[in-house]
Amino acid sequence: MAGPSITLQQLSYFLSAVEHGSLSAAAEANFIAQPSLSEQIRRLERALGVSLFTRTNRKLILTEAARILVPYAERTLAAAQEAAAAVDPVRNLTGGSVSFGTFSSSHDLINVDLITEFRALYPGVSLRIEELNSVQVAEAVRSGDLEAGVVALPVDDRGLQVSPVVWRSEARYYTAASDRAAGPIGIGAIADACLILPEARWGDMDPTRLQLNARAQAAGHTIRPAIEVESYAVALELARRGVGDTIASPPVVETLGFTHGLHGASLDPPLIEQYGFVWRRNAVLSPAATAVVNLARALLSAIPGPAPTV
Known part of the structure; x- marks a missing residue:
């Protein structure tokens, strides 16, 4: 009673x-x-x-x-x-902790700046950043292991709130052979290529691969990578050595220092990767998580996106 x-x-x-x-x-x-x-x-x-x-x-x-x-x-x-x-320290961002997930290539794009800026602003708050595949980030947020995260879309949004797109990047085809990058690459040529793809653990669940596979299926093709690795750096180095070709976004290629020795070409039609934030549905983000999201949004917004198509 x-x-x-x-x-x-x-x-x-x-x-x-x-x-x-x-x-x-x-x-x-x-x-x-x-x-x-x-x-x-x-x-x-x-x-x-x-x-x-x-x-x-x-x-x-x-x-x-x-x-x-x-x-x-x-x-x-x-x-x-x-x-x-x-709870004053949590509310005033003078104490407490926050856990945040980021898509796997974000450590090459924003994570160092994200951590540096957050620490300078809120030195009393403990920060845990987990660099995972977007599939893992979504699952960790859903289970409560992470408070929020930034992911490549689409992801399984059951039990999650997904923010509007905060950043876009064009996935491009990279090869050591200049003749293979002379013009836009169609899905048929990608299906026939000796393809090296990152995110081996998550394979076809990876958001970029989901888009590639959907495009291939619609055209009657199947994407079967010849080589699968975990990191973009390894995939790009193998492509530079001529082992095969790969697909990555220009900001990652530039940050990793692979602008020399590789030739890039757009896909036909262009493949645009979209990124957004996720947190548990109906949850209110803590002040610290809100601060991380705002900093990450600003850093992503500063990265050049794909040129508008005409």
Whole structure:
């Protein structure tokens, strides 16, 4: 059976009435109208099932129940104040912690700057960044292991809130052979190529591969990579050595230092990768998570996106 519904405000008004000896004086001290304060005390009495005051023309007289209640009300309000003070560091970003997930290639794009800027702004907050495939980020956020994350879209959004797209990047075809990058690459040529693809662990669940496979299927082709590796750096180095060709976004290629020795070409039609933030549906992000999201959004926005198609 549920207990009485008692609010901190009711206890506060009760103690104020005890301290000031009258409802009018208590109302004045709390900057509210007396009828409002009186109604809250009546609700407290109804919840407890007892009378707390004997009202006279001159002052309030405490009942036995009121005398018993006073120390409990004082301890309850003190505990509430301690609880509020305990989370002050989290609210004010002077303490606490935050966990955030980023798509796998983000460590080459934004993570160092993200951590550096966050630490400079909020040195008292512990920060955990997990660099994962977007599929993993979504699952970790869904399970509660991470508070939020930035992912390549699409992802399985069950139980998740997905923000609008915050950054776009064009996936391009990279090869050591200049003749193979002379013009846009169609899906048939990609299906026939000796293809090196990163994200080996997640394979066809990777968002970029999802787009490639959907495009291939619609055209009656099948994408079967000759080589699968985990990192973009390894895939690009193998492509530069002529082992095969790969697909990556220009910002990653530039950040990793593979602008020499590789030739890039757009896909036909262009394949645009889209990125957004995810957090648990109906959840309110903590101040620290909100700060990380805002910093990540600013850093991603500063990376050049694909040129608009005409």
